[in-house]
Amino acid sequence: MANDFQKYGVYPSKKLGQNFLMDQNISVKIVGQILNYKNSTILEIGPGLGAITEQLLKSEAKKIIVVEYDKACLRYLYDLHELHKEKLEVIDCDALKLNESSLIEKGERLTIISNLPYNISVVLLIKWLDQLAIIDHMILMFQKEVAERILAKPGSKIYGIVSILVQYLCDVQHCFDVSPTVFYPPPKVISAVVSVKPKELTAERIRIYQKIKMLCNKVFNQRRKMLRNTLKDLFPSPEETLNQVGLNGKMRPEELTVENFESLAKLLP
Numbered sequence: 105m106a107n108d109f110q111k112y113g114v115y116p117s118k119k120l121g122q123n124f125l126m127d128q129n130i131s132v133k134i135v136g137q138i139l140n141y142k143n144s145t146i147l148e149i150g151p152g153l154g155a156i157t158e159q160l161l162k163s164e165a166k167k168i169i170v171v172e173y174d175k176a177c178l179r180y181l182y183d184l185h186e187l188h189k190e191k192l193e194v195i196d197c198d199a200l201k202l203n204e205s206s207l208i209e210k211g212e213r214l215t216i217i218s219n220l221p222y223n224i225s226v227v228l229l230i231k232w233l234d235q236l237a238i239i240d241h242m243i244l245m246f247q248k249e250v251a252e253r254i255l256a257k258p259g260s261k262i263y264g265i266v267s268i269l270v271q272y273l274c275d276v277q278h279c280f281d282v283s284p285t286v287f288y289p290p291p292k293v294i295s296a297v298v299s300v301k302p303k304e305l306t307a308e309r310i311r312i313y314q315k316i317k318m319l320c321n322k323v324f325n326q327r328r329k330m331l332r333n334t335l336k337d338l339f340p341s342p343e344e345t346l347n348q349v350g351l352n353g354k355m356r357p358e359e360l361t362v363e364n365f366e367s368l369a370k371l372l373p
Contacts, residue, residue: 109288116289118252121221125155126239127286130245134297135159137243137279138215144240145169145208149199149228150217152177154184156217161188165215169193169207183238199228205238216242222291225250226266231371233313243298248281265320271362272316273309275301287288290337310318317368322356330354338372345371 108114116122120152132155138146151157151170160168170189172178181194187361191371195202199221208214216239220228225246232239246254254270257280269278282295303309309356323334332353335342343353349367351360360368 108180112153112155112180113173114180116267117174120174122152123219123287123289123291124151124152125219125286126288128159130282130286131137131155131159133280134165134217134219134243134245134280137297137299139241139301140215141165145212145216147171147204147207147214147216149216150221150353151181152219153180156219157181157192158185160217161191165191165195167191169195169243171181171195171197171199171202172196195293198279200224200231202236208238213238213240216238216244218243219245219295222247222250229254230249230266230269233269236273236302236305241302241304243279245282245295245297247291248294248296251278254298257361258361265317265324267312267319268320268362268365269313270300272366273303273305275303275312292339312366312369315372316365319365319369319372320357322335327357330356331360 116124119262129138143166145167146160146169147164148157148160148168150168151172155320157170170181170192172181173193178194178196185192185194201230204214216232217295229244232242253262253264253266255276256267279297281296284292286292292312319338322338326334330353331346331351332342334357335345339345346355347355348371349364351364
C-alpha cells in the first residue's frame, strides 16, 4: 500500500479527516466483526486505498459498494474495480449526501463498515439512525473518546444525546481498540471499533425515537439545569410529569436512563 500513495498521488487530508489504515492484520480483524457475509451487500464509507476493501473482496459478500470523496483515492478504487467488476461498485460522493436506500433493491438491507473520517463520524451515525430499516448492522471505527460517548451509561460526564439515541435504537458493543501506530499519518488518539446492531424497529419505536430526540435536544442544551426547569416548555407541569414516571424535578439529564427518556417521551403530546 505504501507505494500506492506515490503512484496515485494520495496525500492525507486534514480537512477530510483522513488517517489511512496500514496494518493488514487490523483490517482482517475489523472485517471479521461482520456478522453475516453470505449474499450480503456491504457499504464501505471512506475506503481510501482499500485496506478494508481488499479484505471484503475475499469474503462471500454478494456486493461491495465503496463511497469515496477524495479524487486521488478514487483513481486507485477505479483500478481495483477493473479487477473485480462483478463484485465491486465505486461511488464518487460525499457520504453526508449519499442516498443509501438507492443502493439496494426493495427488501434488501445494507451492512455498513467504515474507518470513519473523524470529523464527520457522529453526524454520519446520527444520519444512519434514521435509515435503520435498510441497515442490517454496522461495524464502525471511531476515535476512542467518541466510542466511549456512544457506549456511556447514566451518571457519566460523557453520557449525552448520542449515547441515548444510539442505545435506544441499537445494541452497541465495543469490539477492540486500535493503536495510532497502524495509521498513516498516526492520529494523536486511540481508535475503537464498535458494533452497532439495530433493535426491532416497530412503528411505535420509531415514533418514540423522534420524541426522545426532541427531549434530548431540549434538556442537554441546558444540562446543568434541573429537569423541572428545562422541561417547562414541553409539559404543563414538569414536576408532576416526572413524578408520574418515578423521577423528580431536581434531577439533571445525565442521571436519566434510556428507559427514563422513553417513558417521558411517551407522555409528550
